[in-house]
Amino acid sequence: MSDPSPHPTAEAPALPPVRYRVSGMDCAKDAAQIERAAQGAGVASDAVKVSAATHVMTLRASEADLPAIEAAVSATGYGFERIAEGEDAAPAHQDPAYRRALWIVVVLNLGYGVVEMVGGFWAGSQALLADALDFIGDGAITFLGLLAIGWSLAWRARSAMIQGVFLGVLGLGVIATTVWRAFAGTPPEAGLMGLFGLIALAVNVAAVLPLLRFRKGDANMRAVWLFSRNDAIGNAAVVVAAGLVWWLGSAWPDLIVALAIAGLFLHSSWSIIRDARADLRER
Structure with missing residues (x-):
């Protein structure tokens, strides 16, 4: 009797992006600091991006994890305002x-x-x-x-x-x-x-x-x-x-x-x- 082949593991559905306007940042170095703070709260490096051009942070995380992530990035001293889905994220x-x-x-x-x-x-x-x-x-x-x-x-x-x-x-x-x-x-x-x-x-x-x-x-x-x-x-x-x-x-x-x-x-x-x-x- 042959061993049954293992069932393929279903991939977790991709999390929708969550965006924030960032105030107080000046340059790419500030953007990198914010990204490191988010990663320190458990966000994968490829799941967070802060644009120095538009001053917008985009991350993929569950709603349950957002409070801890928001607290971590707010500790950097910059301001963060969540952008509602479908809202324009125009630069300042x-x-x-x-x-x-x-x-x-x-x-x-x-x-x-x-x-x-x-x-x-x-x-x-x-x-x-x-x-x-x-x-x-x-x-x-x-x-x-x-x-x-x-x-x-x-x-x-x-x-x-x-x-x-x-x-x-x-x-x-x-x-x-x-x-x-x-x-x-x-x-x-x-x-x-x-x-x-x-x-x-x-x-x-x-x-x-x-x-x-x-x-x-x-x-x-x-x-x-x-x-x-x-x-x-x-x-x-x-x-x-x-x-x-x-x-x-x-x-x-x-x-x-x-x-x-x-x-x-x-x-x-x-x-x-x-x-x-x-x-x-x-x-």
Whole structure:
């Protein structure tokens, strides 16, 4: 009597994918960290994928295992929001609220940039002129970011690269004109300088607030955030410089702040270019 052949083992049905929007991540390294956290909770390496481009985590796990997995990935410090079946998982940069925030930034920065440029010449302040250039550059580059919303990650990264180079050139230009003014300048009108600086600070706070929730994202989103953040820091510095000019009766506080704003330009330029290169390597 022959031995009966073993019955073939039925394969377990494939688990449906579960998707989550991830907030707070910046790059592929963050995506890998989240994947490792999920794997530590028992998810197979081929059953979890976090996209640095779309900020979406896709995993295959049973509903019974999800609470433990969610707790493990939440411990990484990033935010997770489950995407309902059939719901669009559009990246954060395609959020309509982000478009509205960008339009607010464009209108406020271009409009007040022109006003502050006139005020800088009127007050004879190099710091105000540098800040006005920052306003105008911010508005122009944010408009480029608005155009780039529908582009692929690679082209958005190239857009951010242009923004970074532009910001670097702007910083070098401010340094050159400030050095020239150091040999030929007279103390600016402190009252006008402080007034325009205070108004600029209020305008920038109004522009930065809508962008706070979008400061994490791809290189293009981070570039827009850095431009707006720079403006607010520069405005506060201009107000302080105006007080020192009034107190000391010297042009040096004005020139020093202009150089500091230029240094902030160069630092952010490097950050934007670095992030853009990382996104391009990822593609």
